[in-house]
Amino acid sequence: MKTTYSEMQLDALRELANIGSGTAATALSSMLGRPVDVSVPSALALPLADAVDAAGPAEDTVTAVVLPIFGDFDGIVLLLFPPADAATLCGLLGVEADSEYGLSALGEIGNILGSAYVGALGMMTGLGLEPRPPQTVTDMLGAIVASVLATGAESSDVALVLDSDLIVEGTQCSLSFMLVPSRNGVGEVLAGLGLVG
Amino acid sequence: MIAERPETMVRMGELAVSGEAGMALVALGLGSCIGLVLLDTARPIAGLAHIVLPDSNGDGDAPAGKFADRAVPALIDAMKAAGSLVSRLEAILIGGAHMFSLGGGSESTLNIGKRNEDATRAALKHAGIPVRIAETGGGNGRTVRVEVESGRVLVKHPGAPEVELYAR
Numbered sequence: 001m002k003t004t005y006s007e008m009q010l011d012a013l014r015e016l017a018n019i020g021s022g023t024a025a026t027a028l029s030s031m032l033g034r035p036v037d038v039s040v041p042s043a044l045a046l047p048l049a050d051a052v053d054a055a056g057p058a059e060d061t062v063t064a065v066v067l068p069i070f071g072d073f074d075g076i077v078l079l080l081f082p083p084a085d086a087a088t089l090c091g092l093l094g095v096e097a098d099s100e101y102g103l104s105a106l107g108e109i110g111n112i113l114g115s116a117y118v119g120a121l122g123m124m125t126g127l128g129l130e131p132r133p134p135q136t137v138t139d140m141l142g143a144i145v146a147s148v149l150a151t152g153a154e155s156s157d158v159a160l161v162l163d164s165d166l167i168v169e170g171t172q173c174s175l176s177f178m179l180v181p182s183r184n185g186v187g188e189v190l191a192g193l194g195l196v197g
Numbered sequence: 198m199i200a201e202r203p204e205t206m207v208r209m210g211e212l213a214v215s216g217e218a219g220m221a222l223v224a225l226g227l228g229s230c231i232g233l234v235l236l237d238t239a240r241p242i243a244g245l246a247h248i249v250l251p252d253s254n255g256d257g258d259a260p261a262g263k264f265a266d267r268a269v270p271a272l273i274d275a276m277k278a279a280g281s282l283v284s285r286l287e288a289i290l291i292g293g294a295h296m297f298s299l300g301g302g303s304e305s306t307l308n309i310g311k312r313n314e315d316a317t318r319a320a321l322k323h324a325g326i327p328v329r330i331a332e333t334g335g336g337n338g339r340t341v342r343v344e345v346e347s348g349r350v351l352v353k354h355p356g357a358p359e360v361e362l363y364a365r
Contacts, residue, residue, distance in 0.1 A: 048249065048263075049208035058225035059340060061355050068299040076299075135297040140355045142226020143338025146209055147296045150229050150249050150309050157210070157259055 005160070005186075010043045012193050013186075016124055017041035017162035021177050023120040024113040025166050031112065032092050034169055041164035048149055051159040055080075055178075058142025063103070065110025066148065067134045069118055072127035073188035075181035076148050077114045080141070081106060088173035107136040113166075117177065125192030145178075152182040160186055204342075207232075212246035212262035214275040218346040225340050227292035229310035231265070231317050231333070232341040234289040235272055235326070236348050236365050237281040243345045244279075246272045250309065251316030265313055269320035288321050289350050289363050290314060290331040291341040310334065330363050 005013075021038045029036040046054060063086045067077040081089065086106055087097040093109075095101040111134045122129040137144060149159045162179040181189060205213045207224045214235075215222060222245040224232040235244040246262040246269075253264035261271040273283060293310035314333050321328060332339070332352055340353040348365025 047260075048210055049260075052209055052226070059353075059355075066297045132299065137296055137336075138355075139228070139296065140226040140338035140340070143228035143294070143355075144226075144296065146226060146230055146249075147228030147294070147309070147338075149209070151299065153249055153263070154254075155256075157263070 004158075005045050009190055009195055010045070012190065012195055013160070013162055014041050014043040016121060016189070016193070017043060017164050017177070017179060019124060020117040020120045020179070021164040021166060024116045024177065027112050027116040028109070028166060028168070031109070032168060034092070037167045037169060039165040039167065041162060043160070043162050045158050045160050047157060048153055048159050051149055051161050052142055052146050054161070055145040056141050058140060060141045061138060062141045062144065063106055063136065063138045064144045065107055065114065065134045065136050067110060067114035067118070068132040069129050070132060071129040073129065073181060073185035075179060075185045076151060077117055077131070078145070078148050078178040078180065079110045079113060080176045080178070085173045085175055088171050089168070089175070092168070092171070092173070103136055103138070107134055110134045110136065113177075117179070125189055127188060127192045148178075148180055152180055152185070207245045207247045207262070209247055210249050210260035210263035212244065212268060212272050212275065214242065214244040214272070214279045215345045216240070216242040216279045220345045222343045222345070223340070227339045227341065228294050228296050229292070229313060231293050231313045232291040232339075233268065233272060233317055234291070234341065234343050234350055235276055235286050236289070237276065238285045238287055238365060240281065240285070241346045241348065242276060242279050242281045243343045243348065244272045244276050245341070245343055248313055248317060251312045265316035265320055269317060269324060273324055273326070283324065283326070286326045288326050288328045290317060290328060290333055291339055291350075291352055291362070293333040294335050294337055294339070296336055296338070332362055
C-alpha cells in the first residue's frame with residue numbers, strides 16, 4: 001500500500017517533534033545541570049528500506065531505549081545513543097558506561113526523556129497517550145531500527161520517521177529521538193492537530 | 198567491508214538472486230526480520246530475501262520480499278528464472294530475533310521474529326524445500342552474507358567476527 005503525506009502535514013508533524021524534543025531537552029538539562037540544545041527536527045516519509053539506511057550505518061553498535069506508546073494512538077519512541085555519546089552521558093552522571101549502572105542510567109534517561117516527549121505530544125494533540133515501560137538494548141543499529149519499523153509496517157510500505165537530536169552543550173554528546181507511529185497512529189495524530197489524516 | 202568483493206545489499210522487503218561468480222548477497226542488521234537463503238545444490242546460484250512480516254493479507258503491491266507468504270514463492274521463481282530447479286533448492290534461515298517486547302496484547306501478535314520464522318518455514322514446506330539449518334530467535338541482531346560461487350553462508354553478530362554457518 002502506498003502512503004503519502006502533504007507538505008503541510010509533514011510540517012505539522014515536524015513541529016510536533018520540535019515541541020516533544022524541546023520538552024525532553026528541558027528534562028535532560030535539569031538532570032545534568034547543563035544547557036541542552038535541540039536540532040531542527042526532520043519529518044520523513046520513506047520506504048522502509050530507505051528509512052533504515054537513513055538512520056546510519058546498519059552494523060554500528062548502539063544503545064537504544066525503546067518506549068512503546070499505547071492509547072489513542074500506537075507507536076514507538078526510540079532513543080539512540082551512539083557508544084561514545086552514551087559514555088559521555090554516563091560520565092556526566094558519574095556512572096561507568098560499561099556497567100549495569102550505566103545501562104540502567106541510560107534506561108532511566110530514556111524513560112524520563114521519552115515520557116516528557118510523549119507527554120508533550122499528548123498535550124498538543126489532545127490524545128490520551130500512555131508510555132509503557134522502556135527497554136534498553138545494545139545491538140546493531142540496523143537491527144534495532146528495522147525491528148521497530150516492522151511493528152508499524154503491516155499496512156504500509158512507507159515509514160514515517162520524526163527525527164531530532166539533543167546536543168549537550170560543551171560536550172560532543174548528542175542523542176537522537178525517533179518517533180515511529182503506527183499507520184493508524186499517524187491519522188490520529190493529524191486529526192488531533194486538526195489536519196485530516 | 199572490502200571493496201574488491203562485489204556485493205548486492207538486500208534491504209528490508211527486498212530479494213535478490215545471483216549466479217555470478219565472485220558475487221555475494223548481504224542482508225545487514227537482521228533483527229526480527231528473517232534472512233531466507235536459497236541455494237542450488239548443483240550450481241552456483243544463490244538467493245536471499247529480507248522478510249519483514251509473516252502475512253501479506255492479500256496486499257499485492259508490497260515489495261516482493263516483505264511478507265513471508267509472498268517472498269518464498271517470489272524467491273523460488275527468481276531462482277528458477279536464473280536457471281535453478283525447485284528440486285535442487287535448499288533453505289537456510291537467519292534472524293527472527295525477539296529484540297524487545299512491546300508489552301500488553303497477546304504474545305502471538307508481538308513476537309514478530311517467531312511469527313516470521315513460522316510463516317517462512319510453512320511456505321518452504323508447502324514448496325517442498327528442506328531447511329538445512331536455521332540460526333534464529335534469541336535477542337540479538339545478525340548480518341548474513343551468502344557467497345554465490347562457494348555457497349557459503351556467513352553470519353555476523355554485533356561486535357563479533359563473521360562465522361560460517363553453512364556451506365553447500
